Amino acid sequence: MAPWLASGFIYASALALTAGGITLLYMSTRTFNFAHASMATCGFYVVYTGCALYGGAPYRYLPLAFLFGALLGVICYFGLNRHLLRRGAAEITLMMSTLGYDLILLSVIQMYCDYLTFGLRLYPRRVSMSVYDFELFGTKAASIILPLIAIVFITALHLFLVKTKFGVAMRATIENPVLAGASGINSDRVYMTSWIIGGGMASLGGAAMAMAMTGTPVMGMTTIPFMFAGAILGGLHSLYGGILGGFVVGMAEYAGVFALSKQFGPWVLGYRMGIPLLLMVFIMLVFPRGLAGIPWAALFGRLTGKKRGVSA
Amino acid sequence: MTGAEGFISKPKGFLPRREIMVAIIVLALLIFLLMNRGMPLVLTILIQIAIFAIITMSLNFEVGYTGIPQFGRVLAVIAGAFAVGAIPGRLLAMFMGLPWGASYANNAVNYKLVPQLNEVLAGSWLLSVGFLLLCLLMAAACGAGIGWLMSRPAIRLKEAYLGISMLAFGDFAMWVGHNWEPLVGGSTGVYVPDPFRVVYGARFQVVVITIFVFALLIYLFINKLVKSPFGRSLKMVRDNDVSAAAAGKDIVKIRTQSLVVGAALAAVGGGLWVIYTGTVTAFGFSRLVFTFWPWAFMMLGGIGSNTGVVLGVSLLQILRTMITTYRFQLFGFLIAWKIDPIHLDHMLLGVVIVVVVLFLPHGLVPENVEPVLPANRVRRVITDGLEPSKPAVNRPLS
Amino acid sequence: MLTVKNLNAGYGKLQVLYDVSIEVPGKGITVVVGPNGAGKTTLLCSIMGIANVFSGEVLFEGAPITGQLSYMLAKKGISYVPQMGNVFAELTVMDNLQMAGYLMARDEVKHKAEQMTEMFPVLKKFIDRKAVTLSGGERRMLAVAMGLMKNPKLMLLDELSTDLAPIIAERVMLEVARLRDELGITILFVEQMAKRALEIGDTAYLLVSGGLKFAGKACDLLHEPELAGLYLGIKQAPAGGPVQIIPSSEGSG
Numbered sequence: 001m002a003p004w005l006a007s008g009f010i011y012a013s014a015l016a017l018t019a020g021g022i023t024l025l026y027m028s029t030r031t032f033n034f035a036h037a038s039m040a041t042c043g044f045y046v047v048y049t050g051c052a053l054y055g056g057a058p059y060r061y062l063p064l065a066f067l068f069g070a071l072l073g074v075i076c077y078f079g080l081n082r083h084l085l086r087r088g089a090a091e092i093t094l095m096m097s098t099l100g101y102d103l104i105l106l107s108v109i110q111m112y113c114d115y116l117t118f119g120l121r122l123y124p125r126r127v128s129m130s131v132y133d134f135e136l137f138g139t140k141a142a143s144i145i146l147p148l149i150a151i152v153f154i155t156a157l158h159l160f161l162v163k164t165k166f167g168v169a170m171r172a173t174i175e176n177p178v179l180a181g182a183s184g185i186n187s188d189r190v191y192m193t194s195w196i197i198g199g200g201m202a203s204l205g206g207a208a209m210a211m212a213m214t215g216t217p218v219m220g221m222t223t224i225p226f227m228f229a230g231a232i233l234g235g236l237h238s239l240y241g242g243i244l245g246g247f248v249v250g251m252a253e254y255a256g257v258f259a260l261s262k263q264f265g266p267w268v269l270g271y272r273m274g275i276p277l278l279l280m281v282f283i284m285l286v287f288p289r290g291l292a293g294i295p296w297a298a299l300f301g302r303l304t305g306k307k308r309g310v311s312a
Numbered sequence: 313m314t315g316a317e318g319f320i321s322k323p324k325g326f327l328p329r330r331e332i333m334v335a336i337i338v339l340a341l342l343i344f345l346l347m348n349r350g351m352p353l354v355l356t357i358l359i360q361i362a363i364f365a366i367i368t369m370s371l372n373f374e375v376g377y378t379g380i381p382q383f384g385r386v387l388a389v390i391a392g393a394f395a396v397g398a399i400p401g402r403l404l405a406m407f408m409g410l411p412w413g414a415s416y417a418n419n420a421v422n423y424k425l426v427p428q429l430n431e432v433l434a435g436s437w438l439l440s441v442g443f444l445l446l447c448l449l450m451a452a453a454c455g456a457g458i459g460w461l462m463s464r465p466a467i468r469l470k471e472a473y474l475g476i477s478m479l480a481f482g483d484f485a486m487w488v489g490h491n492w493e494p495l496v497g498g499s500t501g502v503y504v505p506d507p508f509r510v511v512y513g514a515r516f517q518v519v520v521i522t523i524f525v526f527a528l529l530i531y532l533f534i535n536k537l538v539k540s541p542f543g544r545s546l547k548m549v550r551d552n553d554v555s556a557a558a559a560g561k562d563i564v565k566i567r568t569q570s571l572v573v574g575a576a577l578a579a580v581g582g583g584l585w586v587i588y589t590g591t592v593t594a595f596g597f598s599r600l601v602f603t604f605w606p607w608a609f610m611m612l613g614g615i616g617s618n619t620g621v622v623l624g625v626s627l628l629q630i631l632r633t634m635i636t637t638y639r640f641q642l643f644g645f646l647i648a649w650k651i652d653p654i655h656l657d658h659m660l661l662g663v664v665i666v667v668v669v670l671f672l673p674h675g676l677v678p679e680n681v682e683p684v685l686p687a688n689r690v691r692r693v694i695t696d697g698l699e700p701s702k703p704a705v706n707r708p709l710s
Numbered sequence: 711m712l713t714v715k716n717l718n719a720g721y722g723k724l725q726v727l728y729d730v731s732i733e734v735p736g737k738g739i740t741v742v743v744g745p746n747g748a749g750k751t752t753l754l755c756s757i758m759g760i761a762n763v764f765s766g767e768v769l770f771e772g773a774p775i776t777g778q779l780s781y782m783l784a785k786k787g788i789s790y791v792p793q794m795g796n797v798f799a800e801l802t803v804m805d806n807l808q809m810a811g812y813l814m815a816r817d818e819v820k821h822k823a824e825q826m827t828e829m830f831p832v833l834k835k836f837i838d839r840k841a842v843t844l845s846g847g848e849r850r851m852l853a854v855a856m857g858l859m860k861n862p863k864l865m866l867l868d869e870l871s872t873d874l875a876p877i878i879a880e881r882v883m884l885e886v887a888r889l890r891d892e893l894g895i896t897i898l899f900v901e902q903m904a905k906r907a908l909e910i911g912d913t914a915y916l917l918v919s920g921g922l923k924f925a926g927k928a929c930d931l932l933h934e935p936e937l938a939g940l941y942l943g944i945k946q947a948p949a950g951g952p953v954q955i956i957p958s959s960e961g962s963g
Binding site for chain 1: 722758779783790792796798
């Protein structure tokens with residue numbers, strides 16, 4: 001695999017996970033989670049700490065990263081989000097509250113980096129995680145393992161949401177909280193689970209992202225527009241749309257820049273972030289409801305001749 | 313009806329007028345406390361307060377008065393800063409026959425060229441004042457242009473979508489400035505010719521006074537604007553755009569105007585900032601500093617309250633400076649763990665946002681709800697119905 | 711079974727109900743009727759803990775349940791069929807029924823779901839289809855079936871006749887009457903289609919602008935010339951004649 005394609009796969013899988021988390025949180029709690037930025041960075045530092053202090057491949061610390069992100073999500077839910085949801089706060093207020101949480105986390109990350117630097121004599125402020133990686137089939141192992149992990153995780157999530165009783169209850173609550181409450185579903189538990197999954201996805205995505213780029217304390221902060229772009233591209237009301245959106249944004253950024261720089265020269269590389277943005281703007285102007293809002297069924301239904309909505 | 317009292321009475325202000333005065337005195341005392349660290353520090357704080365007051369007031373104009381989720385404030389600030397960095401210096405160089413094309417922004421040329429321009433400016437009061445006004449005019453024009461561009465998607469997109477798109481474009485503008493050298497010198501940045509060179513000894517003081525005058529003018533301008541019929545239309549769109557449209561307001565036009573005015577004001581703030589610092593570097597304009605900080609200031613002060621915003625900026629800026637100045641005395645315990653307390657700066661902003669959101673949702677100075685009719689008349693209308701002798705609406709609603 | 715005492719309730723700062731007291735006796739249909747915007751739905755919402763209760767008390771089987779979250783009330787055996795959004799549109803019919811029986815054991819859910827599909831055969835046909843593809847009447851059936859899933863002691867029904875063709879509305883009403891007669895469920899029934907509702911109901915309350923105007927037997931309200939005519943659009947025929955309905959304000963919302 002060409003190096004740009006390998007990095008592209010890693011990065012796109014990471015964005016798929018983070019954008020999926022953002023979409024899930026937005027769907028269930030109406031919260032546009034700014035804290036995804038620092039939650040992702042935290043996931044990266046969990047893996048980095050593990051690798052730097054205890055050695056071994058970075059992948060073995062991924063479950064730990066997920067759990068740490070889930071913990072951060074639960075703290076956010078019980079400390080902030082729950083009270084605001086009970087109060088029926090506006091979307092902007094919910095968004096701002098997570099921004100505050102994000103800044104607190106950012107400050108804690110910076111302090112932790114100080115501690116690693118001066119206390120443990122490490123260099124945590126510019127980390128290339130690929131030095132801990134190994135080769136697999138002649139390419140970076142991360143470019144095979146991380147997409148696989150993302151696929152396995154998303155499949156598991158899908159099965160959870162479709163097959164288990166609590167998963168269906170989550171979908172029910174997301175769609176209609178009032179009726180779900182009247183049916184006996186405790187929405188509190190559903191929202192907490194969304195924060196567990198969403199936070200975990202953020203950290204997992206952050207840990208994966210660091211395999212494709214330089215890990216810094218502000219890694220999440222610099223990449224959050226792309227996570228948002230992915231979620232918005234997906235349309236914000238379908239989890240799978242969000243995941244797909246994240247993947248498309250990530251791939252567009254890497255593949256698009258590679259293609260353009262071959263055509264026009266290396267100066268294009270500096271404007272990397274313009275590509276997903278243009279893509280986002282284009283999709284939103286044509287389909288204001290995002291990728292999930294594109295009438296796929298109608299498009300392909302016409303091709304296959306399948307009729308929709310056979311009603312009695 | 314019991315409901316009547318609820319909606320006529322003003323929301324209970326956390327800080328009525330007298331308390332604002334007290335707060336100002338406290339702020340003055342805090343500044344006095346910092347004075348033993350030297351006059352420059354105090355002046356720096358004052359400049360920061362004034363600049364961020366301008367930017368936050370412009371943000372409040374869009375968020376608080378028009379209800380646009382402006383998460384891309386940095387975009388307009390960048391427009392102003394880049395305009396000042398790129399245009400007026402070039403014009404001056406052109407008139408003097410110096411290189412002014414793409415090479416103007418080249419670091420090797422720029423660091424020799426700008427001192428030459430400064431010498432010219434230092435020689436003439438008239439030229440200096442003209443140059444300053446030209447800078448700000450350029451900033452405002454570019455800001456207005458960017459605001460207009462931002463308003464194009466604003467017609468189609470809803471709340472969160474709009475906020476996030478603007479956030480992303482703010483970042484993009486920063487990257488363009490960083491990569492495209494002919495604009496503002498790319499990663500090395502450019503110097504800005506200094507119109508204050510003409511006052512030799514007292515540059516700092518004059519800069520403070522100038523920026524304060526502009527901040528005051530903008531404060532008065534916004535206050536005047538939101539009390540005008542245009543301001544009432546803005547609030548109408550904010551509170552209920554459907555009913556505003558039904559009442560004959562062109563929502564698209566009103567939102568566009570608000571974005572243009574807000575962006576122009578923020579750009580003036582950005583322009584003043586680079587005139588004060590003397591350099592423009594693209595990476596100096598991060599979303600954290602020029603979007604998220606103003607949001608925190610605004611939320612603390614009270615969304616929709618111009619006075620509150622100024623108070624919020626002053627309070628937080630002074631607190632931040634206190635932390636960074638006295639960090640070793642106040643947070644010695646962190647040093648023991650080899651942690652630099654400077655990172656508490658973000659912590660402060662984060663905690664302020666969280667506390668405001670949870671416990672002070674209307675901020676320190678809640679917005680004054682001013683009924684178009686006097687309160688006693690509204691009460692009479694509610695309890696007795698409209699008097700038949702007078703026409704139903706004797707003052708236009710907007 | 712359910713007692714509402716001096717209830718003042720509304721949304722946020724807006725008060726909708728003023729000093730409402732009702733009593734729902736067991737094993738019967740209690741009908742709450744009234745014109746648009748009278749606060750009928752708000753009454754159900756404040757019982758279910760969705761609207762804000764400012765003062766007053768709600769007692770269920772003698773125990774106070776004021777302001778409890780709705781999932782706790784579901785545990786106590788109250789089921790609620792809202793007017794709008796009463797099915798999970800994105801879930802299949804089977805999943806909908808399973809969600810309605812969220813608090814029950816697995817095999818009990820299965821058994822009960824079978825019972826429901828027997829009671830409403832139309833659901834059996836579409837058991838694996840998303841609820842969003844059902845027609846208005848089928849959806850309403852599904853909603854009632856969901857309400858019945860957990861063997862409720864008390865069922866709150868909100869405006870069953872909304873968006874149904876008059877003939878189907880009639881059938882749904884008869885269905886409700888059958889529920890009482892066959893299953894012995896207590897029903898609190900809020901309805902705009904006042905005449906039919908009063909015909910099947912036992913106890914009736916008339917709610918106007920957030921206040922009670924009538925409390926008593928359903929048939930008494932039906933034949934109360936002034937109230938029924940003024941607020942419900944039921945015109946009293948000359949003595950002995952059939953009851954007539956003014957079409958313009960009937961069954962339209």
